[in-house]
Amino acid sequence: MEEIKDTEKQILNAAKEIFLQKGFDGARMQDIADKAGINKAMLHYYFRSKDRLFESVFRELTSNIFPKLFQSLMSEMPFEEKLKSIVNNYMDFLVINPDLPLFVFREINSNPERIANILKDVVKIDDFKNQLKGNVDNAISESGLENIDATQVVLTLLGACIFPAIAKNLIKIVFKMTEDDYVDLMIKRKEQLPKILINGLKK
Amino acid sequence: MEEIKDTEKQILNAAKEIFLQKGFDGARMQDIADKAGINKAMLHYYFRSKDRLFESVFRELTSNIFPKLFQSLMSEMPFEEKLKSIVNNYMDFLVINPDLPLFVFREINSNPERIANILKDVVKIDDFKNQLKGNVDNAISESGLENIDATQVVLTLLGACIFPAIAKNLIKIVFKMTEDDYVDLMIKRKEQLPKILINGLKK
């Protein structure tokens, strides 16, 4: 474990909040300093520049969940079991971190280079495509899945989990939900998704 | 049809591109002017401020598809038919406008007030929740759907369509796809989704 100075940690936490909500372009160094309750110069003292601070934040936010998710997708478990485990773990994660996916997609879109650069040491995607294909093709033959592309399976699975997180604020407006309502929705979804997905993807 | 001056239209088109890719915060008035090939002062001459220009762009981008989508969701067609029609229409739309959903969600997240303000005259969501519930409940009893919440049905349907659009750039990186590959993926998905969704949501 790296020893992280108290101030440094405060900055990182404040920066996480601001970057998550406002994105790189919308985030203001002064706002981050204010939220951390310290002088703006400290941001540069500890992290040098907005870019570097952002990079640290992005790394902290993704370096756990990204590899974990990729690993889960590649694991050799039987398909149905694997799917259930991913849905469970990932939905729990999303209830706690509802704005991470939108953050990631937003940044990829508005500044692909910056993110591609960071991503390549956060996660090894070198041969993800082929490994995944092999892995899902097996599942198809073993457990009577509809013969569809591995990519489609992954998109269906991830979309079913992630979309409600991305759309969180719109959902709350359109369906007039409180925060509690939303959490409820996600918990119920966690229970219902495996069946929906398995039935949907089966032959 | 409103007559729109040539310059005004050029500005609007350039602004669409820039706002879609960079979002409100990342967009630069100068970049929009450059892309439109006109002097920056023209932006203010025609649209007064960045906020107003953004508002016009947002309206143009959403004022067709939003009500159309809401209407489709509320239509009284038999459930399976309705679902197929939504998937078809909406997937076609997304292939042509892949960055609209991310744009909308992004802006809702980073500046909820601004968007809520615009949205309320773009689409009537007053009693969407109850109308939708009635509508889907009917479908449940009529066509042997699993007894799940209407909200979940809508999220599953929309997520399955929209997520691949939101994730477009990441998908292209992770699966090493060209633009053509991606379009292929979406076209195939359009064919496969109705079956996946209906099987998944059925009892």
Added chain:
DNA sequence: TTATTATTTAACCATTTGGTTAATACGAAA
């Protein structure tokens, strides 16, 4: 043609924003 109005531009302006710096406060070792 001339007067008048609408359109366009280059040069500015004020504010915001990321970043720096010089001076100060603090803490630990000597």
Added chain:
DNA sequence: TTTCGTATTAACCAAATGGTTAAATAATAA
């Protein structure tokens, strides 16, 4: 206590950015 490196701050700075303006140009009506 003194010394010395670390942490912190207030005051600045330069560049970027949204927005304005006065003058010029084009278009239109008289």
